[in-house]
Amino acid sequence: MRLALALALALAVAGCSTPLPDDGPCRSPPLNKGPWVMRADDTSAAVFWETRDPGCVALGLTLEAGGSESLLTGASVATTVESSYGVNQVMMPDIAGTYYLARVDATKLSPGTCYTYRVRATDGAPDARGRFCTARPPSLEGQPLRFFVIGDTNPRIGHTADVLKHTLPEKPDFLLHTGDIQYYSSTETWSYWFGAMAPMLRAGAFFPAIGNHEDEKEGGGTEFADYYDRLFHQPSLDGDGTPKWYRFTSGGVWFHTIDTEEPYDSGSPQYLWLSESLKEVAQKPGYRLSVIYMHRNLYTIGDAHPNVEVRKSLAPLFAAYKVRLVLSGHMHGYERFEVGSITYITTAGGGGIITEVTKNAPLYPEDAKLRVVGLPAYHAMLFDVRPLGTATELHGRAIDESGATLDDFTHTIP
Numbered sequence: 001m002r003l004a005l006a007l008a009l010a011l012a013v014a015g016c017s018t019p020l021p022d023d024g025p026c027r028s029p030p031l032n033k034g035p036w037v038m039r040a041d042d043t044s045a046a047v048f049w050e051t052r053d054p055g056c057v058a059l060g061l062t063l064e065a066g067g068s069e070s071l072l073t074g075a076s077v078a079t080t081v082e083s084s085y086g087v088n089q090v091m092m093p094d095i096a097g098t099y100y101l102a103r104v105d106a107t108k109l110s111p112g113t114c115y116t117y118r119v120r121a122t123d124g125a126p127d128a129r130g131r132f133c134t135a136r137p138p139s140l141e142g143q144p145l146r147f148f149v150i151g152d153t154n155p156r157i158g159h160t161a162d163v164l165k166h167t168l169p170e171k172p173d174f175l176l177h178t179g180d181i182q183y184y185s186s187t188e189t190w191s192y193w194f195g196a197m198a199p200m201l202r203a204g205a206f207f208p209a210i211g212n213h214e215d216e217k218e219g220g221g222t223e224f225a226d227y228y229d230r231l232f233h234q235p236s237l238d239g240d241g242t243p244k245w246y247r248f249t250s251g252g253v254w255f256h257t258i259d260t261e262e263p264y265d266s267g268s269p270q271y272l273w274l275s276e277s278l279k280e281v282a283q284k285p286g287y288r289l290s291v292i293y294m295h296r297n298l299y300t301i302g303d304a305h306p307n308v309e310v311r312k313s314l315a316p317l318f319a320a321y322k323v324r325l326v327l328s329g330h331m332h333g334y335e336r337f338e339v340g341s342i343t344y345i346t347t348a349g350g351g352g353i354i355t356e357v358t359k360n361a362p363l364y365p366e367d368a369k370l371r372v373v374g375l376p377a378y379h380a381m382l383f384d385v386r387p388l389g390t391a392t393e394l395h396g397r398a399i400d401e402s403g404a405t406l407d408d409f410t411h412t413i414p
């Protein structure tokens with residue numbers, strides 16, 4: 001008995017540097033935000049969460065298909081939130097102070113495999129559970145790639161939970177976000193957002209694009225540094241871009257995100273990076289196609305304006321390097337344009353108030369002819385990518401908050 005107690009104390013002092021039995025003392029301080037997953041590639045992923053207090057950082061990892069649980073340990077770093085928002089105004093304000101960002105790196109994983117994890121809670125609280133998948137090999141043999149896309153998530157308005165309820169059970173491999181993640185402009189705090197969005201954050205690795213609402217600076221604050229850049233810093237692996245624009249791959253499909261709050265016109269650092277990267281990935285073995293995702297629109301006829309100048313300079317890149325799908329957010333609704341062999345979609349129905357999806361049609365009559373669907377609807381999207389002989393089949397669905405399918409299309413990409 002004394003030995004067991006001594007061992008438990010030693011492990012507690014060691015800060016979980018060794019695997020622990022399931023009933024061991026290594027439990028996280030209460031979680032303040034998360035967990036969520038980033039930096040997933042074919043053999044690794046990183047699980048993050050935030051606590052108010054320092055303490056043990058460990059989780060249990062299990063194959064989603066079943067099997068024994070492995071215990072992994074990590075570390076937390078003290079981070080600083082400079083600004084407060086919503087104090088004495090909302091139930092869950094964002095409060096300045098020191099917060100601990102916990103991180104566990106899961107390595108030596110199997111490609112194309114899904115895992116579940118649990119962050120072991122302090123006594124009395126339920127474990128925080130989630131899942132993620134590693135990147136699939138380019139062959140996609142017997143393993144279609146499924147990914148989820150949502151934009152403009154403003155759960156406080158009241159539609160997001162139902163959108164998630166009808167899409168996440170289909171178990172996507174990972175999650176794209178087309179930006180405008182959270183809205184101070186509708187008195188929605190990050191503290192609230194993380195709770196409301198937990199079903200999404202726990203459903204797969206998160207690959208966000210940056211929108212205009214990530215840096216609202218309400219009251220002269222420091223929102224971007226305090227939240228997006230502190231919590232979602234470098235969602236892909238180091239070397240695959242910057243904290244603001246980056247790339248990753250799964251199943252022979254390469255995904256690039258552009259930060260449309262920064263210059264991305266011809267000659268900008270971002271444009272040069274994108275052009276070099278598209279050229280590079282198009283030469284890789286097993287390359288199928290590229291997907292670009294971003295916040296502001298290259299095509300829209302709703303109540304936002306398309307960036308006509310930049311799309312002229314991007315079009316040759318997209319054509320040369322087999323970009324076949326371009327996803328954006330920002331214009332709160334759903335639109336699909338078919339422009340030659342490239343599908344441009346506005347998917348910005350994640351919760352922000354739906355607006356006028358055909359307002360600017362008179363300003364862009366030629367673009368209006370290319371729009372095949374335009375709907376003022378809360379929704380998210382699911383995409384499936386599968387081999388079709390030597391070609392690739394891309395199947396997209398937009399699903400609304402009642403579970404109804406708003407749009408369903410399939411393209412065969414030679």
Ligand SMILES: [Fe+2]
Pocket residue numbers: 180211212213295329330331
């Ligand atoms: Fe926006």
